[in-house]
Amino acid sequence: QVQLVQSGAEVKKPGSSVKVSCKASGGTFSSYAISWVRQAPGQGLEWMGRIIPILGIANYAQKFQGRVTITADKSTSTAYMELSSLRSEDTAVYYCAREEPRDAFDIWGQGTMVTVSS
Amino acid sequence: QSVLTQPPSASGTPGQRVTISCSGSSSNIGSNYVYWYQQLPGTAPKLLIYRNNQRPSGVPDRFSGSKSGTSASLAISGLRSEDEADYYCAAWDDSLSGLLFGGGTKLTVL
Numbered sequence: 001q002v003q004l005v006q007s008g009a010e011v012k013k014p015g016s017s018v019k020v021s022c023k024a025s026g027g028t029f030s031s032y033a034i035s036w037v038r039q040a041p042g043q044g045l046e047w048m049g050r051i052i053p054i055l056g057i058a059n060y061a062q063k064f065q066g067r068v069t070i071t072a073d074k075s076t077s078t079a080y081m082e083l084s085s086l087r088s089e090d091t092a093v094y095y096c097a098r099e100e101p102r103d104a105f106d107i108w109g110q111g112t113m114v115t116v117s118s
Numbered sequence: 119q120s121v122l123t124q125p126p127s128a129s130g131t132p133g134q135r136v137t138i139s140c141s142g143s144s145s146n147i148g149s150n151y152v153y154w155y156q157q158l159p160g161t162a163p164k165l166l167i168y169r170n171n172q173r174p175s176g177v178p179d180r181f182s183g184s185k186s187g188t189s190a191s192l193a194i195s196g197l198r199s200e201d202e203a204d205y206y207c208a209a210w211d212d213s214l215s216g217l218l219f220g221g222g223t224k225l226t227v228l
Contacts, residue, residue, distance in 0.1 A: 035217070037163075037219075044204075044206065044219060044220070044221050044222040045155070045157075045163065045206050045208075045219040045222070046219065047208075047216055047217040047218070047219060049216075059215065059216070060216075061214070061216045062214060062216070095162055095163070097163075102210055103151070103168070103169070104153050104165050104168035104169070104174075105153070105155070105163075105165060105208075106165050106168075106174065108162040108163055108164070109162065110162060111162050
């Protein structure tokens with residue numbers, strides 16, 4: 001059974017960037033997409049964007065356009081989410097999730113805590 | 119403010135049936151499938167219902183989903199203490215070309 005294993009917690013300064021990884025363990029991405037979802041402390045879920053690794057095509061939520069870049073390395077079955085120009089409001093747990101394209105998120109990573117603080 | 123509207127809280131006693139609503143619009147729920155995710159405290163979300171009313175393998179049949187027009191509902195029957203969690207509805211939005219989540223509903227089992 002495929003698992004998504006994310007990189008560890010990060011502490012970043014305002015204005016810097018963070019790059020979180022998400023590796024498919026026990027399988028490959030196949031034809032699935034990988035979406036990124038974040039959750040600020042005590043808040044709800046927010047979709048950031050996704051990539052279809054086999055096609056290399058990414059699309060982003062309007063809120064994050066220009067500030068987020070989602071990439072994937074098919075050879076290692078690893079997806080990446082890079083968020084730039086960090087501010088305190090970006091402090092959140094960031095999740096990757098396997099997505100049947102434009103369908104359900106059936107497998108989730110364990111989450112990566114990103115703290116933005118001076 | 120989420121485009122998909124859920125009540126912030128719901129509650130019930132063990133054995134009861136509770137429902138959680140999710141209201142959207144023609145560009146999301148009205149024209150696409152609805153999904154429900156359960157998030158237990160301190161854990162990642164888990165897929166509970168997909169394509170309006172389908173349960174993934176391993177999800178008890180106490181959980182059921184329905185959709186009508188631009189609204190959807192999650193019903194939990196035979197409520198159990200382990201059902202205490204946050205529940206989120208989600209749907210793809212054609213206007214935004216992205217996925218929307220509801221604001222979430224915190225379910226308390228009294």
